[in-house]
Amino acid sequence: MFAAEKIVVPCSLAIAQQRGEDMTKLRLLFDAGAIDPDWFSPEFLKQVSSAHVEQIISRIKGALGPLKGVQVNDGSGFLQFENARVPVRIGFDKGERIEMLWVGSPQLENLSLEDLVQKLKGVAAGVISVFVTVDGKPVLDEKSEKPLAVGSAFKLIILKAYEDAVKAGDIKRDQVVMLEDHDRSLPSGTLQVLSPGTPVTLEVLAQLMIKISDNTATDALLRILGRDKLETISPRNVPFMTTRELFQLIAPGAGDIRAQYKAGELQERRKILSSLNSERLPEVNRIARFATWQDVEWYLTAREICELLGELERTPALDDSSQPLFEGMDWQHIGYKGGSEYGVLNLSAIGTTRQGHKVCVVVTANGNAPQAEDQIAPLFADLLRVAGTSPG
Structure with missing residues (x-):
């Protein structure tokens, strides 16, 4: 999901090599003046050229300086630089050529939480909110009570309503329902x-809604649960929009009705949403060309998101620590949800360290220009990692 300095080349079999060979090949990649295509397998080169690998390595060295050391075991480990370490994985074919190479986002070292916030302020467009808690206690607070547009992170509200209904016995996880025509929304997702x-x-x-941010799954679950339940959980977001309705309101040509919605009282807003039932979905390639979050969106504070994550941390939909951003953190558990649209970026996670400390980090940025997700996301991951290594 996140753009980072990484190369991912899947292979059916990455043959484990001795630690020494892993280290030698990785040092060669970073120390050589030019990269030889013969170092890579034909399967690798079908997907990524050696010139592209050389460009990425050059960017990494330009940002982090020369390689100081390599720590790998069975093809997985870290590249050590002066003030950062970078997760890496490498695998070889039978001819000892590189068949798989993955270079993750840099993990900055020797930085405090406050240092990271300053870096975030330097790359975010517009206003930014940052909230970090350790074992339920705030350790960093930057506008945590300011409601901001959060994109798909609003789906945590629906997940809470779903889990509440399951606990109350109103619905069952294996209950089968039918998709309806008006559930259909635009991507992300597959349904x-x-x-x-x-x-x-x-x-x-529920799991598609959170794990791949499927908008059609979201709207179907919203329909089944009912708007009233969601509006009870989040009174600020009344009336509670579907993703389909948001896309219709931010589509090109919808400026007048969007302005009416923004200015309207509650009943007028409900009437506008009801009128959208007879309207077609806009074309996906015509969405997100300018900022509309000031007019229509879902708004949450960072504190509210942390509270939701705390209640939902061990639910099946959030039981996933596979985000590439968290590579090498080796925590017991990390649950993640984010959201984005033009000018909006939210990154939210809650996790439990190996020592049993619970850490929550929420970063939200709202501006009139696209957010630099490729720069904000690694800093967000650094906040989580640094907070987990210095609890309390």
Whole structure:
């Protein structure tokens, strides 16, 4: 999901090599003046050229300086630089040529939480909110009570309503429901390609909503749970929009109705949303060309997101620590949800360290220009990592 200095080349079999060979090849990549294509397998070069690898390594060295050391074991470890370490994985074919190479986002070292916030302020467009808690206690607070547009992070509200309904016995995780025509939304996701009447379980909807941010799964679950339940959880977001309705309101040509919605009282807003039922979805390639979050969006504070994550941390939908951003952190658990649209970026995570400390980090940026996700996301991951290594 996140743009970083990384190369990912999948292979059916990455043959484990001795630690010494891993270190030698990685040093060669970073120390050589030019990269020889013969160092890579034909399968690798079909997907990534050696020139592209050389460009990426050059950018890494330009940003972090010369390589200081390599720490790898069975093809996985870290590249050590002066003030950062970089997760890396490498694998070889039978001819000892590189068949798989993955270089993750740099993990900055010797920086405090405050240092990281200053770096975030330097790259974010507009206003930024940052909130970090360790074992439930705030350790860093930058505008944590300011409501900001959060994009798909609003789906945590729906997940809470879903989990509450499961606990109350109102619904079951394996309950089968049918997709309806008006559930269909725009990507992200995959369910929009399915026909109305397709059966799915509620748990599949919940997990797709969080794990791949499926908008059609989100709107189907919202319909089944009911707006009233979501509006009870989040009164600021009344009326509670579907993703389909948001896309219709921010589409090109919808400026007048969007202005009416922004200026309208509650009943007028509900009337506008109801009128959208007869309107078609806009074309996906015509969305997100300018900032509209000031007019229509879902708004949450960083504190509210941390509270939601705290309640939902061990739910199946958040039981996933596979985000590439968290590579090498070796925590017991990390649950993640984020959201973005033009000018909006939210990154939110809650995790438990190996020592048992619970850490929550929320970063939200709102501006009139696209957010630099490729720079903000690694700093967000650094906040989580640094907070976890210095609890309390």
